[in-house]
Amino acid sequence: MRDLDSIMTAAPVIPVLVIDRVEDAVPIAEALVAGGLPVLEVTLRTPAALDAIRAMKSVEGAIVGAGTVLTPELFDAAVEAGSEFIVSPGITETLGRAAAAAHVPLLPGVSSAGDIMRALELGFTRLKFFPAMTSGGIPALKSLSSVFGNVRFCPTGGITLDNAPDWLALPSVACVGGTWLVQNGASDAAAITARAAQAAALRAPA
Ligand code: 3PG
Numbered sequence: 001m002r003d004l005d006s007i008m009t010a011a012p013v014i015p016v017l018v019i020d021r022v023e024d025a026v027p028i029a030e031a032l033v034a035g036g037l038p039v040l041e042v043t044l045r046t047p048a049a050l051d052a053i054r055a056m057k058s059v060e061g062a063i064v065g066a067g068t069v070l071t072p073e074l075f076d077a078a079v080e081a082g083s084e085f086i087v088s089p090g091i092t093e094t095l096g097r098a099a100a101a102a103h104v105p106l107l108p109g110v111s112s113a114g115d116i117m118r119a120l121e122l123g124f125t126r127l128k129f130f131p132a133m134t135s136g137g138i139p140a141l142k143s144l145s146s147v148f149g150n151v152r153f154c155p156t157g158g159i160t161l162d163n164a165p166d167w168l169a170l171p172s173v174a175c176v177g178g179t180w181l182v183q184n185g186a187s188d189a190a191a192i193t194a195r196a197a198q199a200a201a202l203r204a205p206a
Contacts, residue, residue, distance in 0.1 A: 026059060044078065085105050088109055109129075110127045111130060129155040141167075154174060164199070
């Protein structure tokens with residue numbers, strides 16, 4: 001099993017994917033991996049998502065996880081589909097306890113000091129800061145990081161190629177996530193690879 005640190009530091013950006021057509025899954029994954037982004041978060045927001053995860057696992061070099069996991073039931077379904085990591089937009093005691101007992105790591109979402117305290121109580125120190133821009137942006141995360149020094153974040157929500165370097169410059173930020181890499185299914189694979197290469201070239205702090 002990979003741990004969250006190795007997943008969060010494999011590349012500076014985790015593409016957040018909304019896959020509408022299963023047949024797009026492998027071409028999208030191949031295009032992103034070719035551009036240098038191996039960690040792929042498939043959101044469970046479409047009927048195709050679980051099959052997309054199953055399909056993407058065949059792509060060499062891809063590290064495929066599930067996002068928008070809201071309940072223990074969805075957690076189990078995502079694990080059964082082969083997810084190597086799980087992302088949730090928030091943290092609940094029910095989901096946290098289910099994940100703590102599982103062999104696949106959970107990156108839970110937080111947006112406040114109370115959220116982070118709840119996550120820490122449940123044993124999580126690697127967290128998604130979501131929705132990053134509308135939760136106060138970089139000033140908010142700087143304030144939170146000064147209090148919770150042992151926590152590392154993946155900000156997601158409003159991150160772009162332009163603002164990602166500012167987030168990645170924060171010592172508490174291990175990587176960022178975003179949907180900007182894939183916009184129109186697999187129809188523009190060359191453009192996906194080009195955007196992935198730009199994102200992969202962004203440097204996360206050591
Ligand atoms: C997520 O699913 O994590 C966010 O909705 C992604 O936000 P973005 O579309 O602003 O990148």
